[in-house]
Amino acid sequence: MSRLLLVTGDPEYDTHFRKAVQGRLPGEVQTVFSTSLPATPDELLGRSVGELPTAVVLGPGVDLYEAMRLVGVFDIQRPEVSLVLVVPADMSLAVAALRAGFRDVLDMDADSDGILSLLSRVCDAAASRRWAMPQGAVVAGTSYGMPSTPRDDTRVIVVTSPKGGVGKTTVATNLAVGLGAIAPMNTVIIDLDVQFGDVGAALRLAPEHSLTEAVTGPAVDDALVLKTFLTVHPASIYALCTPANPAEGELVGAAQIARLIEQLSGQFQYVVVDTAPGLGEHALAALEAATDVVFVTGMDVPGVRGLRKEMDLLGEMSMVPEHVSVVVNAADRNTGLSVKDIEATIRTPVDHVVPRSRMAAYATNRGEPLLLHAPKDKAARQLQGIVDSFAPARPAAKKGIHRKAMVRS
Numbered sequence: 001m002s003r004l005l006l007v008t009g010d011p012e013y014d015t016h017f018r019k020a021v022q023g024r025l026p027g028e029v030q031t032v033f034s035t036s037l038p039a040t041p042d043e044l045l046g047r048s049v050g051e052l053p054t055a056v057v058l059g060p061g062v063d064l065y066e067a068m069r070l071v072g073v074f075d076i077q078r079p080e081v082s083l084v085l086v087v088p089a090d091m092s093l094a095v096a097a098l099r100a101g102f103r104d105v106l107d108m109d110a111d112s113d114g115i116l117s118l119l120s121r122v123c124d125a126a127a128s129r130r131w132a133m134p135q136g137a138v139v140a141g142t143s144y145g146m147p148s149t150p151r152d153d154t155r156v157i158v159v160t161s162p163k164g165g166v167g168k169t170t171v172a173t174n175l176a177v178g179l180g181a182i183a184p185m186n187t188v189i190i191d192l193d194v195q196f197g198d199v200g201a202a203l204r205l206a207p208e209h210s211l212t213e214a215v216t217g218p219a220v221d222d223a224l225v226l227k228t229f230l231t232v233h234p235a236s237i238y239a240l241c242t243p244a245n246p247a248e249g250e251l252v253g254a255a256q257i258a259r260l261i262e263q264l265s266g267q268f269q270y271v272v273v274d275t276a277p278g279l280g281e282h283a284l285a286a287l288e289a290a291t292d293v294v295f296v297t298g299m300d301v302p303g304v305r306g307l308r309k310e311m312d313l314l315g316e317m318s319m320v321p322e323h324v325s326v327v328v329n330a331a332d333r334n335t336g337l338s339v340k341d342i343e344a345t346i347r348t349p350v351d352h353v354v355p356r357s358r359m360a361a362y363a364t365n366r367g368e369p370l371l372l373h374a375p376k377d378k379a380a381r382q383l384q385g386i387v388d389s390f391a392p393a394r395p396a397a398k399k400g401i402h403r404k405a406m407v408r409s
């Protein structure tokens with residue numbers, strides 16, 4: 001017995017579809033007449049009556065963009081329900097739909113026999129999948145495949161500085177890209193410079209969604225919906241950029257940021273946070289959840305003094321995360337200030353010194369982080385050192401086993 005849920009804005013297609021399957025495929029068909037889709041699978045499935053459908057067919061009229069977004073969540077939350085997209089005769093759209101996670105695509109012009117044969121195949125495959133699933137996994141109203149306990153090894157790394165223009169975004173974006181090589185698709189960068197954030201520009205992204213959508217609506221209650229609002233960068237990282245309108249960013253509150261970081265740290269191994277200069281409410285909300293802080297300073301007296309004050313203030317508020325590192329960026333011998341002078345002022349060792357490099361500014365302007373654009377550049381090597389300091393510790397080599405291997409060879 002198969003239960004089919006058709007979603008379409010086209011009553012004629014509904015008639016055609018029903019004629020093709022009713023009485024020819026055991027089971028029943030229900031139709032939702034709509035062109036827009038809800039944000040979560042369960043909201044959509046909730047529109048059908050009775051048991052969970054075997055397959056959901058997104059028919060003509062349905063918003064394709066929403067369909068592509070929903071399918072990613074469907075596959076994780078409801079793998080037992082097959083999602084089929086009805087597409088016009090367009091090979092590239094069909095391929096895009098299958099890549100996005102649809103189980104199958106149905107030609108919009110398919111005749112009755114075509115519809116029947118495709119849906120029989122889809123329903124058979126769904127039945128075998130359900131059979132193979134752990135018992136009790138297929139329960140209406142319950143998410144399947146969602147991690148029940150959030151991961152506890154996440155590093156939340158906040159990049160901060162008291163002054164502007166010292167290289168926070170440069171450090172944060174390169175760090176994220178470098179961590180993407182260590183933890184592909186398990187690293188996310190969040191831009192918390194809510195008014196004038198430029199992570200999107202530094203990574204040359206054209207985000208379809210921004211921070212605002214990630215901290216309002218259905219994303220707040222569902223980390224998988226939240227994930228659909230992130231933008232993927234080719235370096236195998238996700239990014240959450242600021243809204244294009246600075247006024248919109250200002251509407252985001254500290255509590256929303258706290259919730260956002262809580263959700264992302266349940267899903268990702270590395271959460272890198274870029275911030276606006278100083279300790280605004282968003283930076284403080286991030287620092288409260290941070291495991292690591294990276295302080296960035298240039299080689300100038302006001303900047304270094306500002307950093308000392310920022311460190312003192314965080315100490316007074318008991319908000320210094322477990323791991324602290326200090327980066328001196330755009331380092332230059334001709335400033336009259338040495339790294340030793342900086343360490344004496346901030347009373348903390350400097351961990352990384354990133355030299356001034358023409359390539360750094362060039363990379364920013366191209367929207368390609370230095371680690372990707374010019375990995376051999378002198379500044380890139382130091383940025384890579386920052387990345388390496390966050391790599392999981394390698395287990396020590398087992399000498400005995402190694403020796404045995406050598407004897408055998």
Ligand SMILES: Nc1ncnc2c1ncn2[C@@H]1O[C@H](COP(=O)(O)OP(=O)(O)OP(=O)(O)O)[C@@H](O)[C@H]1O
Nearest residue numbers: 164165166167168169170330355356357360361364
């Ligand atoms: N090591 C470096 N050598 C030369 N230029 C650099 C270096 N690091 C960063 N820059 C350049 O300095 C400028 C400011 O850098 P960035 O945007 O990273 O600073 P920021 O601290 O994020 O600034 P803001 O506070 O405005 O967000 C950019 O044009 C960047 O390319």
Ligand SMILES: [Mg+2]
Nearest residue numbers: 168169193198
């Ligand atoms: Mg910045």
